[in-house]
Amino acid sequence: MRPAIRAARADDQPALVALDELCFGPEAWSTVGWSDEFERVSEDRVILVADEGAVVGYVVLLLPPVVEDVVEVLRIAVAPDERRTGIGGQLMTAALERCAGRTVLLEVALSNESARGLYAGFGFEEISRRRGYYGDGEDAVIMRWRIDE
Ligand SMILES: CC(C)(COP(=O)(O)OP(=O)(O)OC[C@H]1O[C@@H](n2cnc3c(N)ncnc32)[C@H](O)[C@@H]1OP(=O)(O)O)[C@@H](O)C(=O)NCCC(=O)NCCS
Structure with missing residues (x-):
């Protein structure tokens, strides 16, 4: 069964905190961090979840006007066994449907082949690198998507 993609609700927060911990370990957002994300939904955030009865994935977007006409993908993850x-x-399809006419940017660790494969499949292209960007010294790859390119 394919999960439904829907906007996150406040009562999804515990599941998101747990899934983020499972997917990102020490880099996971805290409970307070997730609360902040939810508070910003009325301002500049979109949080979508994949719901199969349980939350099995999520994506978090940062909308304009933080940077005019630019959406940033802050986080995307799927439960390891799914x-x-x-x-x-x-x-990603549901996220990009909300980005029509805008540039979408994201950053991804150079070694993250699964995420880079996902993004490349949607037409994201590398535009630059930030050397030693992550705590472990790994480079970040900056990727850009624009529907009309
Ligand atoms: C990146 C991630 C969200 C992909 O989710 P997913 O549900 O496995 O992705 P999909 O099954 O939709 O795969 C879509 C495409 O992405 C690419 N892809 C996904 N996993 C891949 C892998 N391990 N290696 C290479 N390409 C991969 C493939 O092109 C795949 O298409 P295909 O299966 O037809 O070949 C998931 O691996 C994940 O949660 N990773 C940990 C969290 C993370 O690193 N997030 C990104 C940084 S915020």
């Missing part, structure tokens, strides 16, 4: 079944693609 990966490679198309859920990341479903989430």
Whole structure:
């Protein structure tokens, strides 16, 4: 069964905190961090979840006007035992539907082949690198998507 993609609700927060911890370990957002994200939904955030009865994936977008006409993908993840079944693609499709006419940017660790594969499949292109950007010294790859390119 394909999960439904829907806007996150306040009662999804515990599931998101747990799934983020599972997917990102020490780099996970805290409970307070997630609360901040939810508070900003009325301002400049979109949080979508993949719902199969349980939350199995999510994507968080930063909308303009932080940077005019630019949307940033802040986070996307799928539960480890649900990966490679198309859920990341479903989430990204739903996210990009909300980005019509805008440039979409994201950053991804150079070694993150699954995420880079996902993004490349949607037409994201590398535009630059930030050397040693991450705490472990790894480079970040900056990727850009624009529907009309
Ligand atoms: C990146 C991530 C969200 C992909 O989710 P997913 O549900 O597995 O993605 P999909 O099944 O929709 O895959 C879509 C495409 O992405 C690419 N892809 C996904 N996993 C891949 C892998 N391990 N290696 C290479 N390409 C991969 C493929 O092109 C795939 O298409 P295909 O299966 O037809 O070949 C998931 O691997 C994840 O949660 N990773 C950990 C969190 C993370 O690093 N997030 C990104 C940084 S914020």
